[in-house]
Amino acid sequence: MVEGRALPLGRADVDTDQIIPSEWLKRVERTGFGRGLFSEWRDDPDFVLNRPEHAGATILVAGARFGTGSSREHAVWALMDYGFQAVIAPSFGDIFRNNSSKQGLVIVELDTASVDELNALIGEDPSRLVVVDVETRRVEVPDADWQRAFQLDDATRERLVNGWDDIGLTLRREDEISAYEVRHASPSWAGRVRA
Amino acid sequence: MAGRTLYEKIWDEHVLAGPGETPLLYVDLHLVHEVTSPQAFDGLRLNGRRVRRPERTLATADHNVPTDPPSVPVADPVSARQLEALSENCEEFGITLFPRGHANQGIVHVIGPELGVSQPGSVIVCGDSHTSTHGAFGALAFGIGTSEVEHVLATQTLVQQKAKTMAVTVNGTLRPGVSAKDLVLGIVGRLGTGGGAGYVIEYRGEAVRALSMEGRMTVCNMSIEAGARAGLVAVDETTIDYLRGRPGVAEGEAFGAQAERWRRYVSDEDAVFDAELVLDASQVGPNVTWGTNPAQVVSLDGAVPGPADVAPDAREGLERALAYMGLTPGTRIRDIPLDVVFIGSCTNSRIEDLRVAGAVAAGRHVAPGVRALVVPGSHHVKAQAEAEGLDEIFRAAGFEWREPGCSMCLGMNPDQLAPGQRSASTSNRNFEGRQGRGGRTHLVSPGVAAASAISGHFAAPGDLT
Numbered sequence: 001m002v003e004g005r006a007l008p009l010g011r012a013d014v015d016t017d018q019i020i021p022s023e024w025l026k027r028v029e030r031t032g033f034g035r036g037l038f039s040e041w042r043d044d045p046d047f048v049l050n051r052p053e054h055a056g057a058t059i060l061v062a063g064a065r066f067g068t069g070s071s072r073e074h075a076v077w078a079l080m081d082y083g084f085q086a087v088i089a090p091s092f093g094d095i096f097r098n099n100s101s102k103q104g105l106v107i108v109e110l111d112t113a114s115v116d117e118l119n120a121l122i123g124e125d126p127s128r129l130v131v132v133d134v135e136t137r138r139v140e141v142p143d144a145d146w147q148r149a150f151q152l153d154d155a156t157r158e159r160l161v162n163g164w165d166d167i168g169l170t171l172r173r174e175d176e177i178s179a180y181e182v183r184h185a186s187p188s189w190a191g192r193v194r195a
Numbered sequence: 196m197a198g199r200t201l202y203e204k205i206w207d208e209h210v211l212a213g214p215g216e217t218p219l220l221y222v223d224l225h226l227v228h229e230v231t232s233p234q235a236f237d238g239l240r241l242n243g244r245r246v247r248r249p250e251r252t253l254a255t256a257d258h259n260v261p262t263d264p265p266s267v268p269v270a271d272p273v274s275a276r277q278l279e280a281l282s283e284n285c286e287e288f289g290i291t292l293f294p295r296g297h298a299n300q301g302i303v304h305v306i307g308p309e310l311g312v313s314q315p316g317s318v319i320v321c322g323d324s325h326t327s328t329h330g331a332f333g334a335l336a337f338g339i340g341t342s343e344v345e346h347v348l349a350t351q352t353l354v355q356q357k358a359k360t361m362a363v364t365v366n367g368t369l370r371p372g373v374s375a376k377d378l379v380l381g382i383v384g385r386l387g388t389g390g391g392a393g394y395v396i397e398y399r400g401e402a403v404r405a406l407s408m409e410g411r412m413t414v415c416n417m418s419i420e421a422g423a424r425a426g427l428v429a430v431d432e433t434t435i436d437y438l439r440g441r442p443g444v445a446e447g448e449a450f451g452a453q454a455e456r457w458r459r460y461v462s463d464e465d466a467v468f469d470a471e472l473v474l475d476a477s478q479v480g481p482n483v484t485w486g487t488n489p490a491q492v493v494s495l496d497g498a499v500p501g502p503a504d505v506a507p508d509a510r511e512g513l514e515r516a517l518a519y520m521g522l523t524p525g526t527r528i529r530d531i532p533l534d535v536v537f538i539g540s541c542t543n544s545r546i547e548d549l550r551v552a553g554a555v556a557a558g559r560h561v562a563p564g565v566r567a568l569v570v571p572g573s574h575h576v577k578a579q580a581e582a583e584g585l586d587e588i589f590r591a592a593g594f595e596w597r598e599p600g601c602s603m604c605l606g607m608n609p610d611q612l613a614p615g616q617r618s619a620s621t622s623n624r625n626f627e628g629r630q631g632r633g634g635r636t637h638l639v640s641p642g643v644a645a646a647s648a649i650s651g652h653f654a655a656p657g658d659l660t
């Protein structure tokens with residue numbers, strides 16, 4: 001369950017280079033990326049992230065095709081390090097969506113009309129509480145009596161709720177993997193292409 | 196039973212899933228580079244895990260290596276640290292690494308194919324979205340994030356849901372001078388940045404069959420720009436001829452048997468795709484992007500579009516893109532002056548690309564005030580080009596001839612655009628700031644890039660006197 005203020009980013013086609021510019025990808029750490037979030041836009045004092053009425057928001061409301069582009073998980077780390085726990089948009093980049101589910105960033109896909117309505121509600125009163133409930137798969141603005149259901153596959157939902165370790169789960173299937181490896185010979189290049 | 200698509204065949208051969216289990220896909224080849232791997236190796240260390248199949252893993256340094264000669268040290272300490280971390284990690288976990296300066300080093304999507312390790316029917320992953328490039332070999336190849344890199348390192352598998360399939364059928368013949376890059380820009384322009392979302396695309400039809408392997412790689416490379424998970428081309432004799440004799444493939448008679456197995460990696464005649472896009476190759480011309488995503492494409496013969504040229508819901512995006520790019524609607528593309536020309540990247544840095552650009556550059560000179568770079572995709576490409584004398588041609592024409600790497604494709608090594616500079620680039624992304632903060636990128640083919648460098652504004656090779 002994510003509860004908090006929402007921040008209306010607007011803008012369609014926000015790609016991963018905008019979320020976190022490549023300059024930031026040189027780091028070997030997993031933390032500290034929040035400072036790089038949307039960094040090319042943050043010099044502008046009017047940019048929505050800089051507006052005091054949206055300080056402390058935990059839910060980002062974005063335009064269509066949010067997170068298209070590169071595979072950089074740094075985009076997810078940056079959003080989460082900054083304090084976002086959920087992103088609501090009409091559609092998302094495929095790899096970004098995957099990466100988010102690994103990190104526990106909740107991805108909420110709503111139709112464009114619902115996203116517009118939500119933006120209007122936040123516009124009226126930026127301090128409004130928005131609730132993203134992963135268990136019931138619903139987004140709510142309680143004080144406006146506004147609700148929408150969203151799709152979330154069972155596996156991702158369970159992971160968000162229980163915080164499972166994907167690798168640990170897969171390693172429990174070690175026998176299955178080993179059996180596959182016995183059935184399939186190593187490729188012709190294995191061990192031959194060397195440094 | 197209906198036939199299966201190529202994607203379904205590869206999926207069926209690699210999926211591990213008992214009833215009610217999450218599908219796991221077995222990974223044949225895992226390519227690793229410095230940017231998306233350090234946090235994954237850290238995760239392994241934290242949990243006391245090993246790399247399950249180091250011999251199925253290959254690493255190279257490409258994204259942030261400077262393209263100066265290897266004797267020049269990496270000046271940026273943060274980049275140097277990341278390159279060092281890759282070397283340390285590969286050493287610790289027993290992974291073959293081609294570091295800066297190694298004879299096999301290069302852009303990860305250039306070296307896999309040229310070493311013959313990107314093979315038909317395989318599942319290939321890499322922490323990089325342009326892994327789709329390897330799909331040209333009839334392999335299922337796609338980009339993954341760092342958590343997934345860690346998952347593959349530890350388990351040699353990936354949690355995956357099956358994608359939908361789309362056929363992009365290109366009938367007819369490309370006109371002379373029209374390249375694979377123009378074709379894929381046309382396809383991305385038609386599909387839009389989200390049109391391929393949820394799909395694996397198989398490129399087919401007469402015009403695709405007629406492409407060289409390098410051309411097919413260029414097309415598959417940009418599948419992700421239409422939002423697709425991967426791009427594929429079925430195996431044929433072009434595929435097999437390309438692979439013959441490469442270091443990673445079998446030798447002599449054993450190669451014949453290997454090739455025979457590979458020939459199965461085609462879609463069945465009666466296979467059904469979930470969606471199809473049909474194009475006429477003869478309608479494709481030289482293309483240029485005008486905006487800030489790769490679907491914002493216009494003909495080189497055309498003009499910068501205005502609000503009236505797009506659907507109402509695309510107007511705001513168009514205006515934002517025009518403002519960023521510093522362009523006015525109606526300006527003829529050929530009248531736009533350039534500051535920088537970049538020939539390189541995993542889309543267009545292979546030997547055929549350099550030959551096309553070299554033929555344009557020969558006996559001519561880069562226009563005054565234009566900086567032009569040629570960055571071969573790998574040391575093997577560089578050596579081949581030098582054996583053919585292309586380096587001399589480029590240097591004599593005023594181009595810089597640099598060392599292999601991602602270079603100006605993305606702004607994380609010293610090759611960058613300055614704010615406001617405008618480039619013609621053979622790479623695959625024109626996002627805001629992609630080539631350096633405030634930089635303005637137009638995506639083009641190698642021929643158009645070279646002709647534009649000579650002219651100082653956008654031009655086709657045929658425009659030159």
Ligand code: SF4
Pocket residue numbers: 257258302303304323325540541542600601604605622623
């Ligand atoms: S050349 Fe560009 S697109 Fe290709 S791998 Fe390097 S940075 Fe990515």
